[in-house]
Amino acid sequence: MDHHAHGTPTLENLHTETRTFSPLVSFAVHANATAYEYKKAEVDRLAYWREQALQLQWKIPFTEVLDWSDAPFARWFHDGTLNACDNAVDKHVRKGRGDRVAFYFEGEPGDTQTLTYNDMYERVQKAANGLLSLGVRKGDRVAIYLPQIPEAVVAMLACARIGAIHSVVFGGFSAESLRQRIDDAEAKLVITADGGNRRGAHLALKPLVDAALVPSENHDKPAESVTNVLVVRRTGQDTAWVEGRDLWWHDVVDPQPAQHEPEWVDAEHPLFILYTSGTTGTPKGLFHTTGGYLTQAMTSHKQVFDLKPETDVYWCTADVGWVTGHSYIVYGPMINGATQVLYEGVPNAPHEGRWWEIVEKYRVTILYTAPTAIRTCMKWGEAIPDQYDLSSLRLLGSVGEPINPEAWMWYRRVIGGNRCPVVDTWWQTETGAIMISPLPGVTATKPGCAHAPLPGVVADVVDDTGRSVSNGEGGYLVIREPWPSMLRGIWGDRKRYRKTYWNQFDGMYFAGDGAKKDIDGEIWLMGRVDDVMNVSGHRLSTTELEHALVSHPWVAEAAVVGASDETTGQAVVAFVVVRSDGDGAQATGEEVAQELRKQVRREIGPFATPRTILVVSEVPKTRSGKIMRRLLRDVAENRPVGDVTTLADGSVMNAIAEGLGAGKGD
Numbered sequence: 001m002d003h004h005a006h007g008t009p010t011l012e013n014l015h016t017e018t019r020t021f022s023p024l025v026s027f028a029v030h031a032n033a034t035a036y037e038y039k040k041a042e043v044d045r046l047a048y049w050r051e052q053a054l055q056l057q058w059k060i061p062f063t064e065v066l067d068w069s070d071a072p073f074a075r076w077f078h079d080g081t082l083n084a085c086d087n088a089v090d091k092h093v094r095k096g097r098g099d100r101v102a103f104y105f106e107g108e109p110g111d112t113q114t115l116t117y118n119d120m121y122e123r124v125q126k127a128a129n130g131l132l133s134l135g136v137r138k139g140d141r142v143a144i145y146l147p148q149i150p151e152a153v154v155a156m157l158a159c160a161r162i163g164a165i166h167s168v169v170f171g172g173f174s175a176e177s178l179r180q181r182i183d184d185a186e187a188k189l190v191i192t193a194d195g196g197n198r199r200g201a202h203l204a205l206k207p208l209v210d211a212a213l214v215p216s217e218n219h220d221k222p223a224e225s226v227t228n229v230l231v232v233r234r235t236g237q238d239t240a241w242v243e244g245r246d247l248w249w250h251d252v253v254d255p256q257p258a259q260h261e262p263e264w265v266d267a268e269h270p271l272f273i274l275y276t277s278g279t280t281g282t283p284k285g286l287f288h289t290t291g292g293y294l295t296q297a298m299t300s301h302k303q304v305f306d307l308k309p310e311t312d313v314y315w316c317t318a319d320v321g322w323v324t325g326h327s328y329i330v331y332g333p334m335i336n337g338a339t340q341v342l343y344e345g346v347p348n349a350p351h352e353g354r355w356w357e358i359v360e361k362y363r364v365t366i367l368y369t370a371p372t373a374i375r376t377c378m379k380w381g382e383a384i385p386d387q388y389d390l391s392s393l394r395l396l397g398s399v400g401e402p403i404n405p406e407a408w409m410w411y412r413r414v415i416g417g418n419r420c421p422v423v424d425t426w427w428q429t430e431t432g433a434i435m436i437s438p439l440p441g442v443t444a445t446k447p448g449c450a451h452a453p454l455p456g457v458v459a460d461v462v463d464d465t466g467r468s469v470s471n472g473e474g475g476y477l478v479i480r481e482p483w484p485s486m487l488r489g490i491w492g493d494r495k496r497y498r499k500t501y502w503n504q505f506d507g508m509y510f511a512g513d514g515a516k517k518d519i520d521g522e523i524w525l526m527g528r529v530d531d532v533m534n535v536s537g538h539r540l541s542t543t544e545l546e547h548a549l550v551s552h553p554w555v556a557e558a559a560v561v562g563a564s565d566e567t568t569g570q571a572v573v574a575f576v577v578v579r580s581d582g583d584g585a586q587a588t589g590e591e592v593a594q595e596l597r598k599q600v601r602r603e604i605g606p607f608a609t610p611r612t613i614l615v616v617s618e619v620p621k622t623r624s625g626k627i628m629r630r631l632l633r634d635v636a637e638n639r640p641v642g643d644v645t646t647l648a649d650g651s652v653m654n655a656i657a658e659g660l661g662a663g664k665g666d
């Protein structure tokens with residue numbers, strides 16, 4: 001395995017990081033989490049999870065907690081029945097708290113909506129009836145390609161309500177990526193919008209759906225599984241229309257009766273599919289089921305964010321198109337009855353204080369965001385957040401990539417006024433919920449450290465042979481025991497699930513991350529050890545990008561690496577060999593770079609655009625033909641090139657270095 005550690009913290013500063021922040025007594029006395037829970041889960045892990053699961057609303061209660069007889073295929077609470085939407089919405093109405101605000105929606109242009117749980121109840125029932133009227137049934141897949149607007153949440157919950165399986169595709173993905181995901185899941189319906197708002201402009205979504213569904217360069221047939229496209233009017237921009245296929249959300253949903261009995265599903269009924277990048281070219285459709293996923297999303301949200309639903313205003317800045325939005329906007333917080341902020345836009349439109357203005361306006365108490373956003377705000381300067389009243393904040397969370405100690409300290413001081421606990425939460429699309437994190441009010445935190453597995457989670461750091469490493473040593477992060485919100489597999493590919501996660505170490509889940517135990521035995525995440533990059537918290541596959549590049553007629557070969565970047569954590573750097581027989585042979589390095597950036601945007605989406613594209617004469621490979629990314633990373637990060645003895649042709653790196661010196665880059 002190509003073992004390297006990128007991102008911070010570095011191996012070195014682990015030994016020098018001595019700052020610790022003990023919980024304030026004033027926080028600890030009211031904290032949801034207690035040290036006792038670790039003990040309880042340690043004594044009887046399954047009893048602990050049973051107790052958590054019982055806090056959900058069950059139609060038929062389960063009798064068995066875990067069936068692991070077909071490992072690594074798990075079944076949790078499998079003989080119980082329930083409904084996710086009933087837990088997230090109906091429950092609150094039944095319990096007399098329907099008047100509580102579920103969402104303060106803030107559109108990018110400044111339009112707002114306040115939606116109570118009663119409002120959500122009405123909306124999800126109408127939407128559920130709307131989906132049924134289009135012939136969507138239990139088990140059918142629905143692709144959701146929407147901006148960050150209330151309808152995205154309503155659409156997800158309406159699917160769950162009728163037992164349909166949602167597959168949310170982040171709005172930053174291209175038509176081609178959307179098509180791949182629609183085909184793989186065989187989605188019957190696509191829910192989209194005319195467009196969304198981005199930095200004062202209208203971003204079109206519907207035209208991308210149109211392009212995705214028709215035959216194209218990569219597809220000789222239209223997307224045959226799709227019968228309808230349901231379109232939310234968000235921007236009001238002109239939209240092409242396919243009669244019979246396309247329908248307005250307001251025409252279909254609004255006239256529906258606001259009465260719908262939830263479809264009671266087995267705990268192991270799939271709730272959603274979410275595509276994520278792996279080490280090979282095609283994205284994996286990870287799927288999660290109902291009972292176990294909801295249990296852990298709910299419990300972790302309560303513990304890690306210390307939610308007090310009557311008084312807190314919680315804001316998770318993630319997009320619902322990623323797993324963070326699924327678990328920590330839609331399912332976890334709503335099951336816990338949270339009042340949330342939902343924001344459509346970016347942090348710096350129309351000005352760099354927009355987020356802090358929102359915190360001040362809604363008196364946000366809990367903020368959950370990504371290190372890349374924190375670093376960006378650091379760059380803009382603390383004078384900007386200083387202009388706003390952030391005194392409502394009482395807890396800060398971080399997710400998506402390792403948080404460097406400087407960013408952690410800045411977050412704590414400038415945003416949290418030195419009074420808010422900072423929780424660095426490690427998890428993945430695969431894990432469904434937070435796995436490693438401090439518990440606020442319990443854990444004494446260290447800047448940059450994710451600390452310990454949550455109660456009921458058994459994580460470890462192991463060496464190449466699968467043996468637990470000693471304190472002060474590094475290795476691979478694994479999960480030793482099944483957990484309720486674990487992925488149940490890869491959609492339509494049982495073998496790939498086993499091979500990707502369960503083949504490396506006997507009986508353990510391999511996360512793909514490097515990690516280290518410090519002298520106290522606490523866990524620090526060190527970045528991916530496989531060919532997955534993390535750019536602004538977005539997960540990208542090097543091979544997927546290489547595929548996108550070589551599918552361009554100018555390109556003979558491509559090698560992609562993730563190079564450290566001060567703001568985005570990692571940035572995509574591509575090395576390409578241009579075909580001598582193509583039109584690209586005449587182009588300058590800059591022209592090639594421009595053309596290929598367009599290619600990546602078209603094939604994957606704008607968020608995957610390479611920062612740097614370098615034209616080279618050859619790509620370094622081992623004798624068995626494997627690209628030596630380690631060497632290219634050295635070049636991309638301006639380091640002296642490491643050991644080249646395993647290269648098939650040792651002179652390649654010299655040629656690359658000389659070529660770059662001659663200014664053939666971008």
Ligand code: WT7
Pocket residue numbers: 276323324398399400401402403424425426427428429430450511512513525526527528534537538539
């Ligand atoms: C990968 C999973 C889970 C929501 C967002 C990303 C990295 C995530 C942390 C953290 C260090 C982190 C890992 C992981 N990662 N959180 N707190 N510290 N690394 O979900 O797209 O499935 O990516 O993100 O490398 O494997 P994802």
